[in-house]
Amino acid sequence: MMSASRQVSDALSSTRKFEGREALIPYRHEFAGSSFSTEGAGTSGLSLYALCTRKTEIEDVRRAISCWQENDALNFPYSEVVGYFQAVGRNQAAPPLISDLRRAADRYQKEFQRSEISASRELLLNWLPMTFDQVDGTYDSYIGASVAEFLISKSSAGNILTTIDAFTAALVADLAIIEAQALAALPGSGTQYARARAATRALARIHDFLPQAPADSTVISLAEAALRNRCSASDLAEKALKSAEVLLESSPYYSRRS
Template sequence: MISETLLEAEQKFVRSGVIGVGGTCVQAAEATTDELSGRTVENALRQWESGHTEFPHAAVAAHYQTVGRHGVRPHLVAMLRNFHLDNRAHHVLGAWLPMTFDAQNGDYLSYVGLDYFDQVVRFDDAQRVDAFVAAAGMDLALLEARALGRSAHASQVVRARAATRVVTQLDRIAPDFALDPAVAAAGLAALAQPCADYSSFASVAAEALNGVPDEIGSAVRLTLLPTTRLHDEQMFIRCIQIFEGLYRQVATAISTAIRELRRGLTAAAKERLDRASIRLEAVPALFRVLTTMPVDAFAIIRGFTHGRSAVQSRAFREVEFACAPLDPRDFEHAGRIDIGEDTLQDVYLAMRKTHPDVRVVEESMRRLDRAWVAMKRGHWGITLKVIGTVPGTGGTAGASYLKHAATMSLFPRLSEVA
C-alpha cells in the first residue's frame, strides 16, 4: 500500500500550480470534474458492457493519464479486472487490461506495457520496433512542447529542448523506420532559436506521429499509464520504452550476428554490430532528457513504483547473455536467461583460429562494447544525481550496483587477443 506521506507529497506537487517539470501533468491540469472523478470513463465502460460500442481503450488511457494508476476509483479498477477475466482469450485486451489493475502488485513488464508490446508490435520485427521507438520519441517531444505551452518556466524550456533533440537523433536511434526528414529538420530549426517557438515543430511531429501504422500508434498511446499525476513520470515512462526498444534491437543484432558468423558472413555480421553501436552511441540524447528529472519528483515516482525495477528488463539481459558467459553473481538480482546458443565471444574466438577473415569483426565488437559500457556509465551517473546512494529497486544496492555493472565488459576475453 502507498503511505499517506507519499500521497501527501504527490498532492503537494499537484497543488503547486506548476505544470510540466516538477509539477502536475497537463492532463490533470486540464481535466473536467467528470474526468477527474471517473464518471466519463465509467459511462463509456457501461456502454461497452451493454454491447453498444467498441471497448473504450482511449477513454480508459486518458483517465489513467489524468489521475494515475493509484488515483483510479476502486470500483473502476474492479470493473476492468472483471472485464479482463471475461476477455483473457482476446490477445489485445488480455495483454493490455492487466496494466489497469496492477497498482498494488505490478512489475516492470506491466509498468512499461511489454506484454501488450509483444502482442501488437512484436519484438522480432525490426521495422515495427523502430516505428514504436520513433513514435514514442515524437510523443515525448510533443508531451514536453505541450507542457511548455502551458508553463514556460526555465526547467520546462530545458526539458523541451532535450526532448526535441531526441527527435533529431531518431535516424540513429531507430534507423529501420523511415521517418520523414522534415521532422528532424523542424526540430533542428527550433533548437537553433534561443527563444524557440515549438508550435511549428510540434505540428510537423504530430503529423508524422499520425502517419505511423495505426496499431503502433495505439500501442504508444495506450501504454502511457503512469502511477501518479506527476508530469515527470510520463517523461520517465516514454524514455524507458525507448530504451526497451533499443535493447531489443541490439539483442536481435547480436543473435543475428552470431548466426552470420557461423555461416561465414563476416561482412554482414560486422555491419550488423556497427548498426547496433550507432543506436547506442545516440543514447546521450535520451540521458539529457532524464537528467532534467527533479530529485524530489523522482523520489515520489520511485515510492509509487517500488519493485518495478529496470533490472527486470529481459531485453537488457539478453544483450549481455548473448555476448559472453557471465559469472552467476552478475545476474543474482535478475535471473539467468538461456539464449540457446553459444555467445558471440565464444563463436568469434573459436573461428578466429581457423578463419582469419573473421578478425574484421573484432573492432565492431569492441565498438559495441564501448557504446554499451558508456551507456551503463551514463545510467550510473544519472542514478547518482537523482537518487544518490540509497538502496536500489529489485533487490540491488542502487548506485553501487550500477557502478559495478558499468565496469563489466561485454567481451572480457577480447583483451587476451588484443
C-alpha cells in the same frame, strides 16, 4: 537467441533516458493562480497538461467503459481512460475504475481462450494490464512489454526490428506530444521548457537510436527548427507537436494505436 521480452526491454530502454531525471525531483508549479507539487509524478505517468487543463470526472470514465461493455460495436474508450490516468497519476487511480478495467481484461481473456478474437481486441487484451498493475505489477507490465510482444507476433520474421523501432518511435512521439502540451499550458516554466526540448531532441535524433523508425525528413526538420536558436515556448511547443504528430501519422496502425 534473445527472448522477445529481453528484446523489448532493450529496445524500450533507449526511450527511458528521454523521460527526464527531473521527473523524479519534487518541484512546484504555478498555474491559474494556484500552486501544486509534482513530487514523484514522473514515476506514475502524471501529465502536467492533463493536470492543468482537463476536468476529470471518474464517473464519466466509468460510464464510458460501461457503455463499451454493453455494446460490442463501440470502440474501447482509450482517450477517456488515458486522460484520467494522466490527470491523477497511475498510482492514484480510483480503485473502482481499476476494478472495472480488471473485469474487462478478465472478460476478454476468457473470450480469447474460447475462440479467435480480432487483432484490435487482442491488442486491448495486452494493453489493459498496464492499467491495473499497481499492486502486483512487474517491470514488464509497467513498460508494456506484452503490447510490444503482441506487435512482434504480428510481424514477419524479417521485420521484427522494424516493428520494435516503429513501436518505440511511437512512444517517443507520444512523450513529445505530452511534453509539448504541458509547455503550452505552462509557458513560463523553465523546467517544462527543458523537458520539452529534451523530448524534441529525441525526435530530431530519432534515426540515431531507431534507424528503422518511420520518420521522414518532415519530422526531423520540424524538430530541428524547434531546437534552433532557443525559440520561444509557444514556438517550441507548436513545432514539437507538429513533428510528433507527423511521426505518429506515419507509424503502423497498431503501433500508433498502442
